Amino acid sequence: MTRHAFTVDVEDWYQGIPISDRASTRNAQRLEGCCHRLLDTMAEFDVRGTFFILGPVAQTYPNLIQRIADEGHELGCHGWSHDLVYEMTPDRFRAETQRACDAIAHATGQRVTAYRAAYFSITRHSLWALDILAELGFQCDSSIFPVRNWRYGIPDFELAPRMVQTPAGSICEIPMSVRQVGSMRLPVTGGAYFRLFPYFFSRANMRAVGKRGRAVVFYLHPWELDPDHPRIAFYWKARLTHYANLKATEPRLRRLLTDFSFGTLGEIAARIRKVDEGR
Numbered sequence: 001m002t003r004h005a006f007t008v009d010v011e012d013w014y015q016g017i018p019i020s021d022r023a024s025t026r027n028a029q030r031l032e033g034c035c036h037r038l039l040d041t042m043a044e045f046d047v048r049g050t051f052f053i054l055g056p057v058a059q060t061y062p063n064l065i066q067r068i069a070d071e072g073h074e075l076g077c078h079g080w081s082h083d084l085v086y087e088m089t090p091d092r093f094r095a096e097t098q099r100a101c102d103a104i105a106h107a108t109g110q111r112v113t114a115y116r117a118a119y120f121s122i123t124r125h126s127l128w129a130l131d132i133l134a135e136l137g138f139q140c141d142s143s144i145f146p147v148r149n150w151r152y153g154i155p156d157f158e159l160a161p162r163m164v165q166t167p168a169g170s171i172c173e174i175p176m177s178v179r180q181v182g183s184m185r186l187p188v189t190g191g192a193y194f195r196l197f198p199y200f201f202s203r204a205n206m207r208a209v210g211k212r213g214r215a216v217v218f219y220l221h222p223w224e225l226d227p228d229h230p231r232i233a234f235y236w237k238a239r240l241t242h243y244a245n246l247k248a249t250e251p252r253l254r255r256l257l258t259d260f261s262f263g264t265l266g267e268i269a270a271r272i273r274k275v276d277e278g279r
């Protein structure tokens with residue numbers, strides 16, 4: 001059975017939506033409860049995955065991050081501000097990424113080597129970010145979504161993971177999973193796609209990708225297991241997916257963990273690197 005990658009973007013419910021900082025500080029913090037529930041479920045199914053930590057989360061919840069590390073999950077970096085990478089300058093991106101890594105290292109004593117950008121925002125306009133990640137010592141990145149989306153995507157990016165050469169050395173790019181059907185590219189699973197598509201459809205797409213010998217990169221946010229988090233107003237396109245079908249996440253997650261086998265992104269990166277070195 002193909003072993004897929006289970007990934008989690010660790011941020012509170014308001015950190016990945018377009019609202020001002022002032023508004024976010026007024027809203028209740030709820031990350032701990034739902035993240036502990038997710039960790040409990042993963043422990044129940046004996047699954048280890050990769051947790052991309054937002055820098056301020058490491059600073060605010062060192063004990064939570066320590067639990068993630070103690071339970072054998074891989075720690076990765078999800079940046080500091082949760083702003084779009086393609087709207088940053090390279091210098092700002094470098095400084096923010098370093099700051100987030102330092103916060104994670106401070107909480108756990110670990111240097112992280114896996115990265116995921118906020119909103120999958122490494123696109124054609126921000127491919128320079130891979131050079132900076134390699135320069136900062138990252139081994140793998142999972143920020144490129146090979147689809148067309150209003151906020152992210154490189155629609156013609158290669159679907160399979162591969163080593164990317166940069167002036168600072170190589171980095172393994174593990175794109176988000178897509179099923180190619182004719183000329184169409186379907187996002188396979190994770191996040192809102194996992195809540196909006198019926199479970200049998202997600203399962204069929206995952207199996208189709210697995211049959212091609214590719215591991216699926218599944219992703220989830222802890223707040224997706226918290227259907228009762230506050231309802232607030234923000235940009236309609238982002239709101240359309242944020243609150244959709246949240247009650248479905250937990251039961252579907254349990255089915256998913258029964259139907260498929262999962263590991264970390266680092267395991268996939270190590271495999272790709274080995275093949276590349278053997279060439």
Ligand SMILES: [Zn+2]
Pocket residue numbers: 009011016078082117118119
């Ligand atoms: Zn995020």
